[in-house]
């Protein structure tokens with residue numbers, strides 16, 4: 001669209017320039033200026049309107065001339081004029097006119113201006129084909145005529161040769177009519193050509209786009225107008241009626257006014273599109289030009305008025321005689337003229353005068369007619385006198401007029417100068433305006449080009465952005481869907497979050513509740529454990545009171561050998577009374593009276609054992625023995641080391657502490673002996689380095705069931721250190737060997753018996769307590785222990801004795817009627833401890849490692865059985881003995897034999 005507008009501007013500019021050149025000489029600057037600012041179609045219309053305007057102006061002028069001529073002619077002339085329309089004669093040339101007016105050769109007439117003379121000359125040649133017009137060389141022959149600018153007034157000058165003034169006027173008028181008619185015919189011809197041209201343009205414009213339809217319609221209207229104009233013009237040549245011409249002129253004026261209104265409207269539309277500054281400048285120039293044109297027209301009118309007056313004065317200064325002669329001949333001349341006059345329209349065909357000439361010539365015709373009227377009465381002498389007077393007056397007036405003439409000529413020159421200056425100024429303004437318009441147009445074109453380029457780039461950018469926008473719309477749609485989906489998800493998540501918050505709240509409350517409950521549980525567990533410990537403690541006490549054998553389980557730490565073999569922990573202490581043991585067939589739980597872990601010290605172990613030491617001091621038979629796999633810590637538990645003494649040394653110390661504590665109320669005698677059951681043979685460990693044959697050791701059991709070894713070396717000890725030294729002495733005689741399982745393996749069963757005789761200082765009662773400490777030999781497997789032949793024999797003896805012990809335990813735990821104590825010396829030695837009258841404590845020592853899991857589980861099963869055995873513990877008091885002895889004495893006195901079982905039994 002912008003490109004089309006720009007091209008329209010360029011075409012308009014070119015056409016305007018062409019029209020400037022074409023219309024430069026027409027003087028229609030106003031129209032031209034308007035045209036320059038119009039688009040192509042409007043400018044074309046302006047051209048047509050301007051053409052029509054010119055033609056109509058010409059027609060108006062012609063009509064005015066004709067009207068004035070028609071009105072100025074006498075009635076006879078009118079009649080003749082009308083009659084001549086039917087005579088078929090038409091003076092086609094100046095020669096005919098001159099012949100008609102009866103004047104001499106027109107070549108002797110007045111002077112024509114060069115240009116006008118050439119024009120008339122060419123017109124005469126073109127129209128009549130005869131060289132009858134004024135030759136240039138005849139100028140100035142008019143006898144001092146001053147009608148230089150009167151066009152063909154040279155014809156009037158002919159009168160200088162003798163024709164009357166009235167005939168001269170009529171000839172001039174006829175000639176003017178001819179000229180006007182000729183111009184009208186030329187205009188008609190131009191209109192026909194224009195009509196054909198417009199028809200072609202109209203055809204072309206009909207094929208143009210819709211935007212030119214308006215111009216097409218205007219062209220059609222113009223075509224119609226032109227056709228009407230043609231018809232009018234054609235009819236103009238045939239209709240002599242001035243009224244019809246006037247009507248036609250009015251119609252055309254209306255048409256012109258309508259067209260002007262249309263042009264003004266179009267101009268207004270156009271001006272709306274013109275930049276404000278240019279429009280303002282254009283208006284200013286228009287106003288200035290209008291003023292200038294008006295001034296020029298006024299000056300021209302004044303000039304013409306002055307010239308007409310000069311002409312009138314010049315006419316008035318003609319020779320009165322000649323005037324008189326002319327006046328005398330006038331009726332005849334006029335009559336001849338009337339006879340020869342033809343249709344004025346035909347006369348117009350031969351005229352070659354300009355419109356201005358008509359104006360000039362036609363000025364003040366009444367004066368001329370008056371003069372003619374006056375000249376018609378020269379036969380009267382009075383009239384002659386009057387004429388003579390008037391001639392004098394005229395002479396005077398002539399002088400005055402000559403002066404006026406000079407003055408007017410000076411003014412004319414001045415006005416001409418002014419006109420020339422104004423025209424120059426107008427031309428300059430026009431040129432500057434054109435230049436400004438051109439510059440403005442160029443700038444507008446450049447701006448338009450840049451705007452077009454920007455528009456193109458903007459269009460490309462816009463297309464690119466539109467593509468991006470489409471892509472973004474797609475993305476937005478996708479994102480909108482995604483957003484919707486995410487919103488739904490978000491709502492779900494929010495609802496879930498709210499639910500979770502509710503759940504979290506309830507969870508926190510539950511956690512608080514759980515914490516409270518856990519705390520309560522912990523307190524309850526502590527209470528429960530405490531209660532359970534107490535329960536077990538009380539249970540143990542009850543069991544102890546019932547005489548049940550108490551069993552303590554002790555785990556040793558994993559040794560280097562087990563660690564090297566990759567053994568794992570299979571025994572776990574659950575609490576002080578429970579042990580979990582992992583077997584290949586699952587976990588097995590064992591409950592004992594006490595469970596000691598590997599890290600628990602000898603002191604801790606002795607704390608729970610101390611009670612048995614107290615029981616021995618109280619007169620009970622008490623037995624503390626250790627059972628378990630070889631290397632499981634039996635010796636460590638019972639004997640210990642120098643730094644970590646076991647139960648025996650601690651018990652020894654405790655016995656003397658108790659003895660010392662009760663020294664004020666009792667006297668305690670402590671004796672001890674130490675035996676070793678090695679390869680099923682009893683060995684007295686305190687016999688030591690005694691020479692001679694060893695006394696035979698016999699296991700005896702008294703009436704209360706207490707077991708004694710007759711023949712054993714009994715040592716009396718006074719202090720704990722003494723007892724310790726005795727004990728160490730006995731240990732030094734014990735058989736030990738190095739095995740794979742233990743560097744210092746006990747190869748025998750150790751039996752340390754500490755007998756206590758507690759004599760009361762208050763009464764004569766005597767308590768006899770016994771503390772038996774047994775360190776059993778360890779059960780072992782030969783392939784594990786790597787025992788040699790001798791060691792293997794020891795092992796077999798050990799295993800045999802332990803097997804017998806197992807049988808006794810099985811019988812006791814099952815409460816069998818028969819207990820096989822006699823199957824082994826070991827079981828015979830332990831008869832009062834297992835199922836007897838002793839308080840017995842058994843330590844079952846195990847290894848926590850999986851490497852010894854089989855042996856450990858056997859030991860645990862073994863201990864569990866022992867735990868089922870119930871003893872019948874009772875104090876050993878001398879009062880009862882006395883009673884028994886008294887009973888024996890009484891039987892002996894009566895001559896009866898005392899019962900054997902009342903005596904010490906010797907096995």
Ligand SMILES: Nc1ncnc2c1ncn2[C@@H]1O[C@H](COP(=O)(O)OP(=O)(O)OP(=O)(O)O)[C@@H](O)[C@H]1O
Pocket residue numbers: 555556557598628629630631632633634635636637742744745746747776777778779845
């Ligand atoms: N609770 C324990 N704490 C530390 N070391 C221990 C523990 N129990 C045993 N031991 C160590 O284990 C090794 C073997 O112990 P101990 O000699 O007492 O076994 P044992 O059962 O008497 O073997 P055996 O039947 O062959 O005589 C010793 O070196 C001992 O110091």
